[in-house]
Amino acid sequence: MGSLFRSEEMTLCQLFLQSEAAYACVSELGELGLVQFRDLNPDVNVFQRKFVNEVRRCDEMERKLRYLEKEIKKDGIPMLDTGESPEAPQPREMIDLEATFEKLENELREVNQNAEALKRNFLELTELKHILRKTQVFFDEQEGGIGTTTESMTRALITDEVRTGHSMGPVQLGFVDKSNEREDYLPCFVAGVILRERLAAFERMLWRACRGNVFLRQAMIETPLEDPSNGDQVYKSVFIIFFQGDQLKTRVKKICEGFRATLYPCPEAPADRREMAMGVMTRIEDLNTVLGQTQDHRHRVLVAAAKNLKNWFVKVRKIKAIYHTLNLFNLDVTQKCLIAECWVPVLDMETIQLALRRGTERSGSSVPPILNRMQTFENPPTYNRTNKFTKAFQALIDAYGVASYREMNPAPYTIITFPFLFAVMFGDLGHGTIMALFGLWMIRKEKGLAAQKTTNEIWNIFFGGRYIIFLMGVFSMYTGLIYNDIFSKSLNIFGSHWQINYNKTTVLNNKHLQLNPNTTDYEGTPYPLGMDPIWQVATANKIIFHNSYKMKISIIFGVIHMIFGVSLSLHNHTYFKNRNALLYEFIPQLVFLVMMFFYLALLMFIKWNRYAASNKNPFDAACAPSILITFIDMVLGNTPKQVENCSPYMFAGQSFFQKLFRFIALCCIPVMLLGRPLKIIQERRQANRQNLTGATSDAEVGMTNGTAGGVAGHGGGGDPHEEEELSEIAIHQGIHTIEFVLGSVSHTASYLRLWALSLAHAQLAEVLWNMVLSIGLKQEGWPGGIMLTVVFAFWAVLTIGILVLMEGLSAFLHTLRLHWVEFQSKFYKGAGYAFQPFAFDQIIENGDAAAVEGAV
Numbered sequence: 001m002g003s004l005f006r007s008e009e010m011t012l013c014q015l016f017l018q019s020e021a022a023y024a025c026v027s028e029l030g031e032l033g034l035v036q037f038r039d040l041n042p043d044v045n046v047f048q049r050k051f052v053n054e055v056r057r058c059d060e061m062e063r064k065l066r067y068l069e070k071e072i073k074k075d076g077i078p079m080l081d082t083g084e085s086p087e088a089p090q091p092r093e094m095i096d097l098e099a100t101f102e103k104l105e106n107e108l109r110e111v112n113q114n115a116e117a118l119k120r121n122f123l124e125l126t127e128l129k130h131i132l133r134k135t136q137v138f139f140d141e142q143e144g145g146i147g148t149t150t151e152s153m154t155r156a157l158i159t160d161e162v163r164t165g166h167s168m169g170p171v172q173l174g175f176v177d178k179s180n181e182r183e184d185y186l187p188c189f190v191a192g193v194i195l196r197e198r199l200a201a202f203e204r205m206l207w208r209a210c211r212g213n214v215f216l217r218q219a220m221i222e223t224p225l226e227d228p229s230n231g232d233q234v235y236k237s238v239f240i241i242f243f244q245g246d247q248l249k250t251r252v253k254k255i256c257e258g259f260r261a262t263l264y265p266c267p268e269a270p271a272d273r274r275e276m277a278m279g280v281m282t283r284i285e286d287l288n289t290v291l292g293q294t295q296d297h298r299h300r301v302l303v304a305a306a307k308n309l310k311n312w313f314v315k316v317r318k319i320k321a322i323y324h325t326l327n328l329f330n331l332d333v334t335q336k337c338l339i340a341e342c343w344v345p346v347l348d349m350e351t352i353q354l355a356l357r358r359g360t361e362r363s364g365s366s367v368p369p370i371l372n373r374m375q376t377f378e379n380p381p382t383y384n385r386t387n388k389f390t391k392a393f394q395a396l397i398d399a400y401g402v403a404s405y406r407e408m409n410p411a412p413y414t415i416i417t418f419p420f421l422f423a424v425m426f427g428d429l430g431h432g433t434i435m436a437l438f439g440l441w442m443i444r445k446e447k448g449l450a451a452q453k454t455t456n457e458i459w460n461i462f463f464g465g466r467y468i469i470f471l472m473g474v475f476s477m478y479t480g481l482i483y484n485d486i487f488s489k490s491l492n493i494f495g496s497h498w499q500i501n502y503n504k505t506t507v508l509n510n511k512h513l514q515l516n517p518n519t520t521d522y523e524g525t526p527y528p529l530g531m532d533p534i535w536q537v538a539t540a541n542k543i544i545f546h547n548s549y550k551m552k553i554s555i556i557f558g559v560i561h562m563i564f565g566v567s568l569s570l571h572n573h574t575y576f577k578n579r580n581a582l583l584y585e586f587i588p589q590l591v592f593l594v595m596m597f598f599y600l601a602l603l604m605f606i607k608w609n610r611y612a613a614s615n616k617n618p619f620d621a622a623c624a625p626s627i628l629i630t631f632i633d634m635v636l637g638n639t640p641k642q643v644e645n646c647s648p649y650m651f652a653g654q655s656f657f658q659k660l661f662r663f664i665a666l667c668c669i670p671v672m673l674l675g676r677p678l679k680i681i682q683e684r685r686q687a688n689r690q691n692l693t694g695a696t697s698d699a700e701v702g703m704t705n706g707t708a709g710g711v712a713g714h715g716g717g718g719d720p721h722e723e724e725e726l727s728e729i730a731i732h733q734g735i736h737t738i739e740f741v742l743g744s745v746s747h748t749a750s751y752l753r754l755w756a757l758s759l760a761h762a763q764l765a766e767v768l769w770n771m772v773l774s775i776g777l778k779q780e781g782w783p784g785g786i787m788l789t790v791v792f793a794f795w796a797v798l799t800i801g802i803l804v805l806m807e808g809l810s811a812f813l814h815t816l817r818l819h820w821v822e823f824q825s826k827f828y829k830g831a832g833y834a835f836q837p838f839a840f841d842q843i844i845e846n847g848d849a850a851a852v853e854g855a856v
Contacts (some may be wrong), residue, residue: 004390004412006575007403008345010380010835015340015356016370018363022329022338025359025369026322026838027088032355033839036343036381040330049327057094058320064101065313071108072306075299079306083451085844086311088318097315104305111298118294119228122287125280126225127193127236128264132277134219134238135191135266189242190252194261196220196235202259206241209251215242240266314844321843341374343381343835380405383835388446392465393418400820401830408571410824417561419471421818424557425757425811426472427479428765429486431804436473442466472812482530483758487799488765490533497523498534514540517613546762550755552604552627558751558822559593559601562744565826566590572827584675588668589740589826595661595668596635597748603627606650625650634658672737677730747822753814761807768798 017025029035041049072079089097194202199218206214217240224233239261241252256263267273329338344352349371356369382403386394394411396418403409426432442449443466454460462469484490498515499522506513515522515534526532535542566589573582604627611624623646630650633640637659640648649655776784776791824830 004385005409007406007409007832008347008383008385008835009406010343010383011346011349012374012376012378012380013342013344014370014372014374015342016372017329017338017340018360018365018367018369019336019338021360021363021365021367021369022326023091023322024363025356026325027318028355028359028362029352030088030318030321030325030838030840032351033837033841034345034348034352036835036837037325037328038341038343039328040339040341041328046327050331051323051326054091054094054323055320055327057098058316058323061094061098061101061316062313062320064105065309065316067105068101068108068302068305069309071112072302072309075302077299077302077306079309081310081451084311085314085840088322088840089315094319097312101312104301108298108301111294111301115291115294115298116228118287118291119226122284122291123225123228124262124264125284125287127238127262129277129280129284130221130238131191131193131240131264131266132273132280135240136270136273137219138217138240139270188244188249189240189266190249190256190263191238191240191266192256192261192263193221193236193238194256194259196237198259198261199237199239202239202255202261205255205259206252209255210243210248213243213248214252216240217242317843318840321838321840325838345383379832381835382407382832384409384411389467390415392468395464396468396816396819397824398834400824401828402832402834404829404832406575407829407832408568408827410568410819410828413564413568414819415471417823418815418819419468419475421557421561421754422472422811422815423475423479424554424754425814426476426761426808427483427485427758428488428761428803429477429480429491431487431761431765431799431808432473432476432478432480434473434800434804435808436470436477439466439468439470439473443470472808483762484527484531484533484536485762485765488536488762488769490531490536492533494528496532496534497525497527498532499523543759546759547755550758551752554751554754555748556601556604557754558748558818559597561751561818561823562747562826563590563593563598565823566593569827580676580679584671584679585736588671588675592665592668592672592741593744595665597744599658599661600627600631600748603630603650610650620646623647634662637662669737669741672740673734677726677733680729681726743825747825750822751818753818757807757811757814761803761811764807765799765803768795768803772798 046052069079203216203218206216218237220237221235224235226232227234243249243252253263267276326338329340331337332339353371356371360368382405384394384403390411393414394409396414397403397409397411423432426435442463446463446466449463480486481491500515535545538545566586569586569589570582572578573586607624607627611621613621623643625640625646625648630640630648632638642648773791773795776788776795778784779787
């Protein structure tokens with residue numbers, strides 16, 4: 001059977017490589033991606049392995065590339081990605097790559113340092129420019145208002161009237177004649193800039209620390225300034241502080257330092273300030289020119305690096321992956337040969353041999369590599385070949401558990417059963433069309449979408465399951481057609497087979513009026529495809545009819561699904577030649593399900609076929625017995641209650657068959673519980689007798705020949721339960737039997753979620769139509785057109801957001817549970833481990849150097 005239905009046959013091989021050819025051979029195997037290497041040095045520290053220095057060199061090159069990538073992204077330069085994967089460089093090429101990366105990093109760091117120094121200088125000059133402008137405005141305002149002394153100015157300055165006892169006249173800010181002042185009380189000031197958010201606290205601290213003996217003027221800088229350290233835009237304010245005395249001067253400067261305010265020199269004379277301002281403007285213009293040239297040079301360096309950055313990343317990661325893999329190998333005693341052990345698919349042995357031969361030719365080695373198959377009792381990894389279509393379905397199975405080696409793979413059957421069971425719950429022609437179109441769009445654009453390599457996890461999940469989404473949409477369109485349901489309305493394709501013979505007034509005034517199939521209301525023939533459209537407009541018994549129909553088909557689909565799962569276990573038992581499991585597990589399990597639950601599904605078809613609301617039918621629908629009550633009476637052995645003029649049975653001999661089916665089903669339980677343990681006990685006793693007989697014969701032969709017998713102990717070596725205690729086998733079998741018997745009931749009831757979610761989905765769609773869209777449809781005239789447009793947009797958003805996304809996710813999760821628990825539990829163990837080959841494609845796709853270790 002192909003690997004689609006069962007995992008690939010694997011073999012453990014031993015590989016001998018010459019040291020000079022090992023790098024090239026491992027490179028070829030990485031391009032092939034069909035070999036999983038084993039670690040032959042599990043007790044050796046990673047820092048003590050042979051190629052640890054080469055791995056460190058690769059780490060350093062990756063660090064430099066990440067630095068270049070960060071700088072390129074900072075400038076918004078697009079990186080060229082051709083989608084091609086260059087070959088792994090030769091070991092001697094590592095030196096050239098290291099030199100190239102070192103040169104680029106040093107050049108870029110030097111440019112960045114120069115640019116940062118220029119920007120810091122530019123910031124200082126810009127702040128000084130604003131200080132000179134704002135302080136000139138302060139002094140101009142003061143000179144124009146000499147005759148008016150404000151109360152704040154009077155309080156803020158210490159005047160000679162307080163110190164000497166005589167008045168100096170009005171207070172004036174500015175510079176006075178120093179010859180008439182004492183040196184200790186010469187008025188002075190400082191000017192600087194501070195972050196705008198710190199200004200309020202700065203002003204309060206000045207007032208409290210200086211006890212109100214300072215005068216502060218401030219003005220905001222309207223344009224934001226760039227912080228050279230991180231490139232952020234910050235808002236600052238200019239301030240000027242007037243005070244008198246050296247003590248206040250020291251105190252003010254300490255406060256400015258604490259608030260990280262920058263102080264700048266400001267000349268006293270207006271002419272000096274104007275001259276300094278002109279010099280500052282000239283230097284700013286020169287700095288702008290130099291900054292522009294620096295940025296142009298930096299841009300050219302980054303553009304040149306961006307063209308090759310992707311290829312450089314691929315090359316470095318391939319080199320690192322190769323040396324990580326070589327660290328898993330062993331060295332022989334001559335230190336000239338590397339020995340490796342690896343799992344490979346048997347069908348790809350020839351392809352691997354060709355790859356090894358190509359690697360040997362590339363390296364120029366004259367000694368060919370040797371690949372030998374080894375015998376082992378270790379369980380091989382599980383390898384299921386997939387393509388872009390089956391990959392998503394295989395991922396659903398592996399999420400539950402990786403299949404045991406050569407176990408039946410549920411993925412091929414899931415391709416059909418998963419979207420079908422989803423569609424049973426999601427059945428709506430309109431919603432299914434939306435989902436199918438979305439999946440088809442992703443399939444048509446998959447190359448371009450895959451090339452974007454986005455990190456959005458939700459989008460990656462949708463894109464990875466694009467084929468599942470498309471099939472779920474298509475199957476939902478089919479079930480929606482069967483339900484005759486499109487956005488909670490029906491398609492009247494063939495015309496209803498019910499005829500309304502009442503006038504309009506009678507119908508509108510009697511909401512509970514029902515059509516009688518015994519009269520001419522019904523033509524007598526069923527609708528050609530799906531449900532009759534008249535059921536969508538019914539109000540009194542619409543839900544009752546849909547409940548009965550969907551509940552029954554849910555049980556029918558569930559029973560068929562479970563029986564199919566038990567049937568698949570037959571292939572496992574026959575492949576692994578497990579005769580005991582075939583006789584004492586598969587057969588009683590299948591018989592138990594058929595006798596009980598397949599019979600339950602059969603009763604539904606009998607009831608549909610024999611009972612009808614027609615006078616011509618001998619079985620009156622009013623006398624149809626309840627299937628649920630009938631099944632309960634069958635299990636409990638109760639006699640059904642007789643109803644007047646109605647038979648409690650659906651067919652002749654039903655009572656006898658039900659007793660027979662119940663008896664057979666009950667007999668299957670002890671077979672499942674005791675059959676296998678008793679058979680194992682019998683086999684062990686026979687094996688012990690054979691061992692005893694063989695040992696006696698060998699001893700006699702040895703005594704005859706004068707030698708001791710030494711060949712005993714061959715019997716029973718192939719029994720998989722030889723080392724397992726009988727008590728453990730009995731307990732395990734008891735748990736398995738109880739789980740299957742009780743699980744058959746609970747699993748059958750679990751399939752009723754198909755009915756429940758289908759009913760909920762249909763009711764939500766109807767609520768949205770009646771309470772949202774119908775409001776716009778009832779409006780008339782041009783206001784109705786505007787109203788309909790707005791209401792339709794709101795309805796469309798709710799439909800996609802709630803009915804397609806949320807309801808779709810809910811149906812998806814319930815379908816996943818039905819497959820993982822109800823279906824796969826019948827035959828699937830999932831106790832294996834995945835085949836993880838050394839593949840460059842996987843390492844590059846992950847885009848993370850840490851994935852290298854996991855890949856090897």
